[in-house]
Each structure stands twice: as C-alpha cells, then as structure tokens.
Amino acid sequence: MESQGLLIPIEHGLLFAAALFCIGLAGVLTRRNLLFMLMSLELMLNAAAFVFVLAGAVHGNADGQVMFILILTLAAAEVALALALVVQLYRRRRSLDIDSLDGMRG
Amino acid sequence: MTAWLGWIPALPLFSSLVLLLVGGRLGQRLVTLLGVGSVLGSALLSGLLIADFLAEGAAVTTRQLPWLSSMGLEVAFGLYFDGLSAVMLGVITGVGLLIHLYSAAYMAGDEGYARFFGYLNLFVGAMLLLVLADDFLLLYLGWEGVGLCSFLLIGFWYREPANGYAARKAFVVTRVGDIALAVALLIMIQQFGTLHIQTVIERAQLQWLGSDWSFWVALLLLGGAVGKSAQLPLQTWLPDAMAGPTPVSALIHAATMVTAGVYLIARTQGIFLLAPRIMELVALVGALTLFLAACSALVQHDLKRVLAYSTISQIGYMFFALGAGAFSAAIFHLMTHAFFKALLFLAAGQVILSLHHEQDLRRMGGLLRRLPFSALCFAIGCAALAALPLTSGFYSKDAILLQAYGLHGGSLAWWLALAGAAVTALYSLRLFLKLFFGEAVTEPSPDMRPTLVVPLALLCLLALFGALIPQPLGAVFAPLAATEVPAAVHGAILIMPWLGLVTGVLLWRYGRGFRQRWSDSALARSWRAGWGFDALYDGLLVQPLLLLARLNRKDLADRPVQFVAWLSARGHAWLSVTQNGRLRRYAAGIALGAVLVLTVVTL
C-alpha cells in the first residue's frame, strides 16, 4: 500500500476524530469516578493525536508523527501524575468520587 | 575639625537605622554597643568641636549639599555651628550619653531592647539635626523627627492601650504647634524665597521693620514652640507622656526635646525682637505656665507626673526669660534644668524599679535608710530644682529673675515667676519628704548596678556644679545693658525658695489635718487634673468634632465609593457561586465555551 495515496477522504478521518473527542468529553463530564474520567481523557488525547497523524499523512511529511510522539510523551506524563493523584485520593477518602474534592469552592 | 560636624548627627542616625532594621537579630550586648557607642562617638566629637569653638570662637557653616530646588526656592543640607548650637550640642550629647548608659541597665531584658535603642538613637540624631540645622526645612525635619520619636517612645509598651492613647495625644497636640511652624515657614518662603536661617533673619530685620509680618511670623513660631515645649495652651500632652519608659521621660520629656521650643525662639530671636508685643506674650505664656504647672505639681499623686509638671513649669521659666529678653539666662537655665531634671527622672526611675514599678507617692515613704543613694540624688536634684544656693539651678533661676527685672521691672509676669519660685521649692520639698520620710509602705529592693549608678553620680555633679560650665553665647545674643536692681528685689528673689521650704516643713510637721483636708478639696482636685484643661479641650474641641463626624458620616461624596465597594462585593458573591469546587462543572464550562466560540465561527 506504499505510495498509494490516501485511501479515504480527509473529512471522514476528521469526523471520526471529532466523534471520538466528543465521546471522550461526554465521559469526562458524566463520570464521577476519577479512573473513568482518566480513561475518557485518554480517548480525547487519542482523538487529537489521530488528527495530527492524519494531517501528516495528507501532507506526506513526518511532522504529524513527531507531534504524535510528543502527545504520547504528554499522555505518559499525565497518566503518571494522574494515577498518583488517584492513589492519594483513594488513600485519603476511601473512594474515587471526584465530587468529594470540592474543598476549593469559593 | 568642622569637617567632622556632619558625623555628629550621622552616627546616631546610622546606628538607629541598623538597630531598627536588623536589631532584633543582634544580641543585647551588640545592641548596647551600637546604641550607646554611637552616642558616645557623637559626644566625643561634640566635645572636641566645642573645645575648638571655645578656643577660636567663630561660627562655622559646613558645605551646603543641594537638597531641593523648586520654583526659585533653593534648599540645601547644611549645618551651622555657633555658641547656641554648642550649648545645645553639649546638653544633648552629654545628657543623652548618660541616659543611654542608664537605659542599658534600666531596659535590660525587655523584649523591645533593640527597638528601644533604635528609637532613642533616632531621637538623638533628629534632635542634633534640629539644633545644627542651617536651614529651616532641615530644622523642621529634625523637629518632626523628634516628635515622631516622642510618639514612638511614649507608646513603647504598646500592648497597654493607655500608652497608645497617651502617644496619640502627644502626637496630635504637638501637631497643632507644628502646623503653626509650617505656616511660618511658608510665609518665609513667600516673603524671602529662602529658608536659610541666617538669611531669613537678616532680611527680616531689613524688610519687616514696622510691618505686620514680623508679628504674625513670630506668633506662628511661638505656636510651634508652645506645642513642642508643652506650654499654655498646648501643655496637656506632657503629663500623659509619662507613660513611656522612665529614661525616655528623662531624655525626651525633660532634658532635651521639650527644650526645642526654647531653642527655636532663641534661634529666631531676630524675628521676635521685631515684634515686641509677641515678646510680651511669650513672657506672659511662660509666667502663666510656670505658675499653673507648679500648682499642679504640688498636688500630684504620681511620682512621674510631679516631675512632668515641674518640667512644664521650668520650661515656663525659660519662656519667661526669652520673653523678657534675657536670652542667655534662658539658655543657661535650659542647660542646668537638663542636668537636674535628668537626674531627678533617672533617680525616680531607680526608685520605681526598686519598688517594683510602683509610681504612686501615697504608697511610698520612709525610703531614706533603704535607698540612701537615691535619696542623695533626689536631695541634690530637688535642691537644684528649688534653686537653693550653691546648686546650678540657683544661678540660672537667679539670673532669669534678676535680668528680667532689670529689663522690664516688676510686671505681672515677673511677680508670677517670683511666686512660682516659692511654689517650686514647696513641691520639691513635698516630693522629697513624701518619698524618703514618713512611714514605709512598700519594701524596696535596691538595685545598684554600676551602669545605673555612674550616670546618676555624674548627673549629681553636673546638677551641683553645672553652672560653672562656660556658655559661649556672647556672639549669639546682644549683651544686656547693665541695670541696677534694687537690693530689696534681689533679696526677695533669694528669700523665695526658703519661704517655700519653711512653709513646707511647717505643713509637714504640724499641718497633717490641713494637708488631709486640702488634698480632698475641689481646688486641689482641679489642680491635680491640670486645671481642667483636658476636660476643657475635650468639651470644646473633641466632642464637637466627634459630633460633626457622626453627622457627616454618610455624606454624598461617600456614595460613589460605597457603590464601588457594594458592586465588587455583589460581583464577588455572584462569581463565587461558580467557584463550587466541582471539577466536572469546570470542564463543562470549558466545553460550553468551546461550543459558544464555534457557534460564533459557524454563524
């Protein structure tokens, strides 16, 4: 399939990314469990990464994949920190309810 | 030698800067070294300069460093050193050094030790600036500086609300006088375009001969002097100022700061001499003050308040002398008064320390055998205060009354001053007897640290023999015309203190019942309250002002400001609803924002 060109119209790819992003967003907004929120965030990050790779494929250069690698790094860092927070939250509250963390209300 | 002149105020100022900035971290020993050492340096330099001056005898001016230049007004930092400054310098650094030394022991262990010495050094520096200033603005800087230090030190133990009240009172009352002084300076700027003291006086003598300006400026200067020196009608702050630590009372409220008004009038005598009516007013203010304050001193129960009223009274003598034209006698009395009043205050401090901070005379007595050294100090101080022969106070008071009589004869003011001499002797004796005779009420614990004793011993010597110190004032004040004073008058002046003493002894010995009845009488109570001036001012000024403030509390001008405050408070209330701490709400907010932005882009 090398040098075969793009096999689908770009807008379909973008639409897929948008749908994935919106599903992730819905997950972040509706779930109360911090772990599920994290997974939804991963979905959103993947949607963004997909757009980069897609654009890289459209233009035929490596920039898109470089950006994807950056997002991968970002995701790794984010997951590491977020899981640390999950552990801390569970240790203190014996639950993963994000709404119990409202100590900073004004 | 004159190159060193600037260092005299600079040393204590620098030391105060260090102490106030980092003093809390220095050890007590280092603080003492800095605080006392800087004043010692100033005193040594002053001594050298004064010796130099006595040998050569010419007034010197240091190099002028430009300070302000505005619309034709040129102000420069410059110091001026003449006979008058020399006397003041000697008093400030000499007495100041002894009091610093005494404070090192008196304040030892206080948590604000470094702060105390910082303020004290700042005070000495400001006072030195005041008396060395070549320019009215620099003088005013020192003038306000000592006022600030007075405020800070009266309220030194600020945890006691009464001390803070006394400090504010002193600050506000002296402020009235300071405003008069400031207005006088503004008139000088407007008239001469300069504030250089010597130039102003020279030009005033040329331009103001026979004009009203001299009257008004002299009146305003008198207002300033009256405020700082606690004379009628602004005398009410000084008795309350005794809330500060006793060394402060000795340094600021007896020996040096309160004499700033005397110095001001002596320095600007050229202007006062142009306004004879103001000179009469000065004499009258002094005489009235000295008599009223002496009466008040007669009936006080608080040891330090007796001394405070006596200070007001003695400064009244100085004002009386100034008004009569006996300038050198006034400055002479200023110096001797600084010696014996500092002695009295420091001795009082020692008594108060031994009695565990007891200040009420009614709970003292019979201390003669228990505190013999304090008794000796008090005996010398009271004798000098009562102007008994062979003490320094005798010569200065004698000079004042004699010269005043020679210049003006027996005016009302003079008779008041003469009567005041008897009352002074009476209250000095009362103080001494109350402290050291009669029944012992409180058992003292003598404290004889050398740092407490040495300054007292030196001050005893000064109070006895201080009159022998030469005063190089010949070039500053015009010599008085020699006049014949009738022998009867001279005799009356000499006899007056003895009259007071004899009355006192008789009352003490035989008048117990009378003393009891007198102490409770209405007149004595009014005297004790300082002739009711506080109540008068409260009714006349404070209450109406409070009433006006209450009436004017919600005026129109406040509305916009209050509206802004209300608006921000409401806005905060609204916005804080969104700060609910729910992470998901925040995320939803971001998503909603994205949708809105996209909507705008789409449409």
Add this chain to the structure above:
Amino acid sequence: MPFLFYLCALIALLAAWQVIRGVNAMHALLYLIVVLLAIALMFFMLGAPFAAALEVIIYAGAIMVLMVFVIMMLNQGDSAVGQERAWRAGRIWRGPALLCAVLLAQLGYLLLPAVVSADAAAVDAVAVGRALYGPYLLLVELASMLLLAALVGAWHLTRVLKHRPGEEV
C-alpha cells in the same frame, strides 16, 4: 482497504462508547485498549507505521499496563461496580450529552466541506527519526524534561505523609 479503515473507525467508536458507559474499571480499560489498537491499525493504513507501532507498544502496552496496576492496587471489588451503577443512574448525563452532541454537530458542519488535497506517500520510521533528531531536537529535550518532571511529581504525590493533628484526612 477503505472498508477496513471504516470498520476500524466503527470498532473504535463503539469501544469508546463502552469505555464511558462501563461500570467495571477493568472492563472499561480493556475496551480502551481495543480503541487504541483500532487507532493503531488506522495509523498503519494512513501510512504511519512508526506511529502505529508506538501506539501499540507505548500506549496500549506501557501506559495501559500502568493503569492496570493502579486498578489492581486499589482493588475496589464489587462494591465499586454497584456504586458506579448508582452514579450512572438518573438523568445527570443528559446535559453533558446534549453539550457533546451540539459540539459534534458543529465540528461536523465545519469539517465536512474540507478539501482533500494531496495524495502522499507513506512516512516511514527513518523519516520520523530524521525529523525528530533534526529540526525537532529541542522538542525532544523538552519532552524529556516533561517526563522527568512527571517522574518527580508522581513520586512526591504518592509519598505517605504523616498527618498533622487537625489536618483534614
């Protein structure tokens, strides 16, 4: 080939739906891995084999394993599933769902008329490597710093602190 691409997209979306609807964290995580694998396949078909490999190795491999560890460490058990079910019930999801639907509609409206431009050759790992260690060298350094910061931060956050009296636990 396009058919395979659309199939992958469909699988990814359905699996994503299961991720956000799931009640068991472990099951949701497995669905998430399915999403990632599907996306990796799509990357491969878009001519980005290196990205596809990384997606599988690092994302589905390393990161997801990390999450597995945490889920197993917390070991919430069946009570957590019940609680999830309780939280999922009700109508609380309607508002966010509507919001997301509107967003999706808007994105679709904006994206559909996009112009298809070039047809391009596949970009292999060599090209990506040249770009990474050529013009994007600084970015690599920054990414390493980011990872270091995350490492330190994660270590700091998971320390067991001694609770002072009066502190909220």
